[in-house]
Amino acid sequence: MLDAKIPDGQLEEKWSRYRSTAKLVSPANRKKFRIAVVGTGLAGSSLAASLGELGYAVVCFSFHDTARRAHSVAAQGGVNACKNYKNDGDTIFRMFYDTIKGGDFRAREANVYRLAECSANLIDQAVAQGVPFAREYSGYLSNRSFGGVQVSRTFYARGQTGQQLLLGAYQALMRQVEAGTVQLFTRHEFLDLVVIDGQARGVIARNMDTGAIERHGAHAVVLATGGFGKIYYLSTLAMACNASAIWRAHKRGAFFANPSWTQIHPTCLPQSGEYQSKLTLMSESLRNDGRIWVPKRVDEKRNPGEIPEAERDYYLERRYPSFGNLAPRDISSRAAKERIDAGYGVGPLKNAVYLDFSKAIGEQGLAKIQEKYGNLFRMYEKITAISAYKEPMRISPAAHFSMGGLWVDYELMTTIPGLYAVGEANFADHGANRLGANSLLQACADGYFVAPYTIPNYLAAQKAGPIDATHLAFAEAEENAQSHLQRLQNINGSTPTDDFHKALGRILYDKCGLSRSQDGLKKAIAEIRSLSEQFHSDLRVPGNSELNTELEKAGRVADYLEVGELMCYDALTREESCGAHFREEYQTPDGEAARNDKDFAFTSAWEWTGAGKEPIWHKEQLRFEFVTPSLRSYK
């Protein structure tokens, strides 16, 4: 059993007790410790800036041409914080409970409580940086309610909350670059982790403009590389989002937790053709006023406006009368899939459902709906050439967020001492389903408020001073990275990388997506293995070893093929349904997820044993001392 090193004491005392007793590094010694932060999204930027402010020597890597492009930028709806500004009874405990329930009781109590505890500080910090959150006419901060909760705790900056929070963190980071505490390497991709005597001691990175491979020694390494939902190819993620850094760290000994738990977001644009590269997310906030329906007739040919009320199936309102269209994401997505699979889907490919605003426009007026959702309706029209004021949007579920990631303990340290994972790259806080507006929060909490305390606790026991980058371990890791790239280029086959990525995505969508079965998962593993063989014998990577996007993509897809197999193992061995993980064999008579707390109240953490070999299954028992897991009903 894995030990998460959770501090003793009452839930509300744990984090303050930890902070009071964690070891410190004296201000004079901090600059002698070098910390490598990989990734400059919200978690990476906020952490690198905070560590720089403390006086550590930070080296920070981004594969983008500037730190501000990381995909945190695309989060639309908001960030949760229990400020109780609305006097509606919000407390840290209530936010903790909503999050742990939303995660279907598959997250660690102490971590989730700490997340809620840090949330109020985050809003203070962001406002101090100049993040332009929405304001009431009084000048005080505005907020709104969001999927699955009954209080207003979501702070937002129009539909661009992620962008504004990221720019705040990016600017704090650039301030430290100017101050000389942070050395920023843009257009650098992580190739491998350097481990010396069991401890993380540096990274091998590649300059993507020149192809030069570099060694960077560090006393601690932090992976803040985000999620890997792009493994499905069609997803809400950016094109270059990847699992490569966490996967390569996994192959160096870091355990990978709950890899199959991917949030499939219910409100995205459906696929319209084979060429499609992306399924754009439409903010969940639309469900506050939009009603979701499909026709009651399988062979419906009429336009949506011609279908009378009595012939429409508002299936979320029908199945979940108390939450209706605001049911949590996993439940809404699954309900959409159920209707689409049963033949009631709409649109030319019959792969979507309607999200209809006509009732809201009738009740509130066009102007009000324009004010609330104007930017989203504009975006929808730009992509589809359809006005959602006149006819319902067509939406469909798409891969969105990785609840799984590197296993970390309470200090966010992986199973490799000195290697940390923060933000979406770790598995820690969301259990089997993430609540809306909690991802920005987690990235910021980890980066601003948690890791700056926990990393020094480790460094305090380390020897300061330069790291020897001529050590054999650096040479071995560099050679490993170099030969891997060379191998991909030398295959000289006939098929471009994207073909393999799309094929992998299809396998995972069908068999390890919204619903899974033993039979399907076993087939998926076999199919991925055979796809992987094809990849390694027929891949074509044109171009040289310098600036070469195809080479970057090939490296990512090589890793994705291995991650995909592990996802299927993970889903196969979890013989229950919980949150986003729905096993067809384990459902209630009315088709809801049947969780099994007796046998599966644990986190699966996988250990790499080598290519083509079965991974070793470790478990971290989840102990519920302060809440009692209940049946998660939204009916």
Next chain:
Amino acid sequence: MQVYLKVWRQQTKASRGHFADYSIADVSPDMSFLEMLDLLNDRLIRQGERPIEFDHDCREGICGQCGVMINGRAHGPLPNTTTCQLHMRTFADGSTIYVEPFRADAFPIKCDLKVDRSAFDRIIQVGGYVSASTGEAPEANSIPIGHATAEAAFDAAACIGCGACVATCKNSSGALFTAAKIVHLALLPQGKIEARQRVVRMVAQMDREGFGHCSNTEACQVECPQEISVLHIARMNWEYNRALLS
């Protein structure tokens, strides 16, 4: 639909570039412009040719990574749209489309359609922030900000840093980008304390990077995907003059 492309190819910063001709017969009108380039690249790879390098990432108009000149216009023929949100239905069947990188002295070409926009980072680096270290923040509602002020600050803060303003400007001026950040922070009480040194330092850095001067043609505002107003440039100039006088 059928399109004929003339795409700028240039292997490295130092090498000589040229227009290469491509023709694609089976473009779907519902494809985004970048998906059309994906399709072309797929063909090039299968034919054993080097695919076209171009910048892109989120493909939903917010990361600011994509951006090319299409028929001489930054991000293509539609106003206030990123390249990733431009769809092929905008073009007539049988069109000839010129595709070039954003051109500016401050944005050197890296390869084909990819350019180096790190000059923007260096402008932010010298002062595009409020110096609020983690932990220093007061309670958020202790800084009330009027609704109108917050909305105006947001309008400026919405900049995605794509560089279309520079690419479309006949002087390659970086004024709209720089002004957007200066005004975002100058409007807010949190940003006022450092406002004077911020504007002086950022404008000086903008000049050092080789951006041209603003001559008020207002072309930038037409192409800006976030519809950032040129009035911010006037406000920047006002802030700048005020800083010099005090």
